[in-house]
Amino acid sequence: MVEKVPHAGGILKNYVAGEFVVGDKTFANINPVDGSEINKVSEATADLVNAAVESARAALEGPWGKMTLDQRRALLHKVADGIDARFDDFVAAEMADTGKSYVQASTIDIPRGSANFRIFADMVTGQSAECFQTPTPDGRGALNYAVNKPLGVVAVIAPWNLPLLLMTWKLAPALAAGNTVIAKPSEETPATATLLAEVMHEAGIPAGVYNLVHGFGPDSAGEFLTTHKGVDAVTFTGESSTGSAIMKAAADGVKALSFELGGKNAGIIFEDCDFEEAVNGTARSVFTNGGQVCLCTERLYVQRSIFDKFVNALKDKAENLKVGWPLDEDTDMGPVISHKHRDKVVAYYESAKEDGATVITGGDVPVFGDARDHGAFVEPTILTGLSEEARIVKEEVFGPVCHIAPFDTEEEAVALANNSDYGLAATVWTTNLQRAHRVAQQMEVGIAWVNTWYLRDLRTPFGGVKLSGVGREGGVHSLNFYSEPTNICIKL
């Protein structure tokens, strides 16, 4: 159970060339539950980022590059074991940074952090490469085979919503494939990447293989990395507009890019669904982690015959959510990540009201009468009655909110769901087998769920279309991104 937040009242350091480094500048790491300062964070300077890139290059050409696959695999397993050994520290740090509930942090975020290292460490040992026998006019033929090499020095830039989970989802395959990395966690959630540096250090990961730089995006560690000549690839999860800025910044260096970006995910609920499952599943898909999962549903389309019944049932679910202290066992939802983000979510609630929405429930900031009133809480919110052109129906809010609209025909539902600049995920609720396949396959997204949500097999392709991303992660897709196949052609 959570007792003490590691480094509370102290300073979170950068980790460069195997050493923990503090620079001149710091910024505050704030707990969104009550607005208190957890600790300070040392902001990396451009010089420190340069040193990180240099040490990553040296490790790539030195100890890490020279290791056998089995040696690397064993070390990455040690990292996974190290995370598990400090499980309570990781949970406490993640909860303090994000305000997410103990249940969420201890059953999803931290276990997936160590699992990512085990999965990719093992998977890379089975990575295959192509081989072709090529006929030649002289009859002797040629043999073509590919050899997988690492991409090189990889910058890993992560968001705040699932800090350790999403950071390790990129770090683990990058390291397993033989790359060296420079991790930049979100300025909102710097703690678990710092604990990971301690685990890496303890596990004996050679200096320079995992570097950690803290800071912001523009004119800070984020930009220093994406414009750095010595960085070969950038793997990024975050907002679509940030992805666009990074793409521009990385263009001069023609860096390899992998982007997991924003979403405005639709859920379609047909009248032939299992009603209870659809309501329960939709409540999860809208409100999990305060709506701060990129896969969360913010647009719901419900067949007209069950529209009122569904809206009322989801309202009941929303009103029964316990919003409160992350440590309370029955807490379903904590605060959103920051006061800035709370203000953004509330501004969307206000824009919906101005656009004429019917507020079915929520729409405001809750009042507790205690320290949480200094935190970044918002109410779970359900809206109806808006046009498809309303801002809150078009733009990603990234909060505990959905708009529900009725539809009459399957074709209409498909068209409504696909009418978005984003294309990350969709959820379809129906018991009609043919419709399930037909509709799921028409969704313009990277992942379409039927009668479930957030059920992930880590071997499957994961990513988005349109504004939601570039490339795929998961299983061999991750390994393919982090590997550079070189073709060898031998005249026989």
Ligand code: NAD
């Ligand atoms: P963000 O884009 O604001 O920040 C993400 C990271 O990028 C942070 O580390 C930030 O410091 C850094 N950054 C910001 N500007 C930068 C710049 N110009 N150059 C380099 N780095 C820069 O995103 P966020 O608010 O942390 O995360 C929420 C967003 O992430 C939402 O849009 C959500 O949908 C998306 N997300 C997507 C996925 C996915 O798998 N598709 C998963 C989780 C979150």
